Amino acid sequence: MKIVMIGDITGQAGIDYLGECLPQVIAEKNPDLIIANAENAMSNGRGINRQVAEQLYDLGVEFLTMGNHVWDHKDAFTLLQEDQRIVRPANMAASLPGRGHVYCKVHGQEVAIVNIIGRTYMNLSDCPFQTMDHLLDEISKRTPFIIVDFHAEVTSEKLAMGYYLDGKVSAVIGTHTHVQTADEQILSGQTAYLTDVGMTGPAQGILGVDKSLIIERFRYATPVRFELAKGSRHFHAVYFELDKAGRAVSIERIRYVEKDRK
Ligand SMILES: [Fe+2]
Ligand SMILES: [Fe+2]
Structure with missing residues (x-):
């Protein structure tokens, strides 16, 4: 089974560049399943609504994972109740709408897609390790094809999750930092692992945001209103x-960077 996972699609620039890059990825890899992290897909980089989700589906993305920005747009509360192709972190409050894992069928094979969020330098959530224990009690009875998007800030927490789930799931792929790491590997239990897949959207900002605003925030520690960067875009998957x-046999990073766009 061939799977493509795309990193945090950020703003309309990210959606547009996804539309330019994904046909090439599909032509080269012929994937059976395409998943994307969409927590930043709104035009302001915060959250998701139905119209944006539909744009991503129209471009060929089949399932959307989320992260700390999942609730930033008010429409998410009804959207996640209704749309079973969106997965939000499983270790958030259980009373929130949506699903922390979904099942899909790929050529007749059941596949579970799981989203969890880290705790270090992130908002409060339940323990992602214990949450995975509980989820795997159920999921492993149904399928060995288990893909985990671990949305977390620090590399050590992500590696810890990778090793913790090694041999128990098919893949642990990190999102959230928006910078692709070069540590793709297949762990000893045949679990595919990458600390962070990177982002898809504005390339010349800081994690997608206009760099002058972020520099100002670091220099003065004053609140700033985030605006996404303009110019060149990049695609990471x-x-x-x-x-x-359901065991991993290969893993490869994908990265396209657009040149010289004003
Ligand atoms: Fe993100
Ligand atoms: Fe995030």
Whole structure:
């Protein structure tokens, strides 16, 4: 099974560049399943609504994972109740709408897609390790094809989750930092692992945001209103293959950077 996971799609620039890059990825890799993190897909980089989700589906993305920005747009509360293709962090308050894991069918094979969020330098949430224990009690009975988007800030927490889930899931792919790491690997239990897949959207800002605003925030520690950067865009994703038992056999990073766009 061939899977593409795309990193945090950020703003309309991210959606537009996804539209330019994804056909090439599909032509080269012929994936069976395309997943994207969409927590920043609104035009202001915060959250998601139905119209934006539909744009992503129209471009070929089949499932959307989320993160700390999941509730930033008010429409998310009804959207996540109704749309079973969106997965939000499982270790947020259970009374919130939406699902922390979903099942899909790929060529007749059931696949579970799970989203969890880290706790270090992030808002409060339940323990992601214990949450995974509970989820796997249920999911592992149904399928060995389990793909985890771990949305977390620090590399150590992500690596800890990768090793903790090694041999128990098909892939642990990190999102949230918006910078792609070069540590793609298949762990000893045949779990595909990447600390962060990177973002898709404005390339010349700081994590997608206009760099002068972020510099100002660091220099003066004053509140600033985020605006997304203009100019060149980049696309970051990861491609991995699973064998018939749901174990990873290959993993490869994908990165396109646009040149000289004003
Ligand atoms: Fe993000
Ligand atoms: Fe995030």
